[in-house]
Amino acid sequence: MKKNPTVELKLPVLKDMELVATQSSEVIAKHMSLSEEKSAEISMALIEACINAFEHSETKTEIFINFIISDDSLTIKVIDKGKGFDASSIPLPDIDDKLVSDKKRGWGLMLIKELMDNVDYESDHTGTTLTMVKNKNKDE
Amino acid sequence: MSKVINTESKDGLIIIYTDGYLNKDLGEEIQKIAYEHIENGELNFLLDLKQSNIVNSIGASILIEIIEKLQDVNGNLYLCNLAPIIEKTFNIMGLTKYCKTFKSQSEAIEELS
Numbered sequence: 001m002k003k004n005p006t007v008e009l010k011l012p013v014l015k016d017m018e019l020v021a022t023q024s025s026e027v028i029a030k031h032m033s034l035s036e037e038k039s040a041e042i043s044m045a046l047i048e049a050c051i052n053a054f055e056h057s058e059t060k061t062e063i064f065i066n067f068i069i070s071d072d073s074l075t076i077k078v079i080d081k082g083k084g085f086d087a088s089s090i091p092l093p094d095i096d097d098k099l100v101s102d103k104k105r106g107w108g109l110m111l112i113k114e115l116m117d118n119v120d121y122e123s124d125h126t127g128t129t130l131t132m133v134k135n136k137n138k139d140e
Numbered sequence: 141m142s143k144v145i146n147t148e149s150k151d152g153l154i155i156i157y158t159d160g161y162l163n164k165d166l167g168e169e170i171q172k173i174a175y176e177h178i179e180n181g182e183l184n185f186l187l188d189l190k191q192s193n194i195v196n197s198i199g200a201s202i203l204i205e206i207i208e209k210l211q212d213v214n215g216n217l218y219l220c221n222l223a224p225i226i227e228k229t230f231n232i233m234g235l236t237k238y239c240k241t242f243k244s245q246s247e248a249i250e251e252l253s
Contacts, residue, residue, distance in 0.1 A: 019161065022194070040225035047196050095204070095234030099211070104204045107197035107233055114232045 007067040011050065013060060018050035021065050025076070028067050032074060033140050041115040042074065042134050048108035049078040049130050057082020057128060073117075073135045081127040142166040142192070147173055151253035153186045153218075155245070162195040162226070167202030174206050174217075183215030186248050190221035195229055207238050216240075220248045 009024055011017045022043040029039035046065075053063040057080040068075040093106050113119050118133040142160030149155075154177050156170055174185055187203075207217050220242040222230070230236050242248035 016161065016163065018196070019194075037224065040223075041228070043194070044225050044229055047194070051196060051198065093233075095237060098201075098204055099208050099238070104201040105198060107201065111197060111229060111232055115228075 005069045007069075009065040009067075010062050011065065012062050013054050018047045018054075021046050021050055024065075024067065028069060028074065032069060032136060034074070034134070034136060035140060038134055038140075042076070045112045045115040045132055046076065046078070048111050049076075049132065052108045053078050053080040053082070053128070053130070056085060071136075073133050075131065075133050078130045078132075079127065084123040084125050084128055087121045087123070144169050144173060145191070149182070151249050153184050153249065153252060154182050155186045155188055157188045157191070159191040160194075162189065162192045162199035164196075164198040164202070166192070167199035171202050171206055175209065178209065178213060178215065183210065183213055184218070184252070185210070185216070186218045186220060186242075186245065186252070188220050188245050189223070189226060190245075193223040193226070195226045197229075197233070200230065200233060200235060203235060203239070207235075211238075218242065218248055218252065220245050 007024060007028060009021060011020060025042045025046050026039055029042060050063065061081065064079040066077040087109065090106070090109055093110055098104050112132060116132040117135045120131045122129045142158070142163060142165065144156055145159045146157040147154065156173055158166060158170065160166065170187065203217065210217055217239050219239055221244060222241055227241060242251070
């Protein structure tokens with residue numbers, strides 16, 4: 001059985017390191033002949049996924065990103081060894097509420113779900129794996 | 141490194157030009173400049189993002205803070221020259237509901253002045 005090509009990154013928890021991940025995703029999207037629009041959506045979702053992993057997991061070391069390339073999709077796994085979280089406990093943000101709230105942030109998960117075709121979380125006290133998929137159109 | 145590259149007053153608008161990643165640092169720099177102008181009674185801002193083609197939700201959240209502040213003083217924040225992914229992100233967040241966007245600076249000035 002053919003093994004899907006995989007790109008693996010290990011990012012230290014340092015400022016703006018999410019841009020290292022987007023540089024990789026842009027190269028991979030080009031390799032897969034994905035549209036510029038899809039490539040930009042992947043980059044944006046990846047930025048938010050990395051920021052969530054950096055900040056909310058409270059991991060102090062590093063995060064891991066796997067890009068799994070297949071004929072019809074790109075699967076990205078963002079893995080941290082942090083404290084874990086319950087995605088169902090995160091309220092859906094609303095701009096009207098945010099404008100009158102002291103807490104303006106909390107958009108990451110919503111953006112990831114809107115920009116990618118499939119999103120799934122596995123999380124416990126030993127860490128979190130976010131899996132997100134962008135499908136390739138037949139004409140790409 | 142991302143930064144505000146220029147600020148100018150034109151046709152009743154304070155135009156803020158950015159360069160690079162609209163993250164927390166750049167958001168806070170925009171916020172500081174905007175709040176200084178608000179203190180001087182200047183209440184209409186056009187943020188020109190021509191040279192910023194990437195954003196994160198932390199930077200965008202700081203724009204929400206600026207919009208909130210401007211609502212208190214009957215001011216406005218407008219946006220122009222948005223990269224498609226930034227426009228899409230701001231649309232998903234609902235930010236464009238409170239922040240009119242323009243394709244170009246000239247289009248913004250023509251309509252707003």
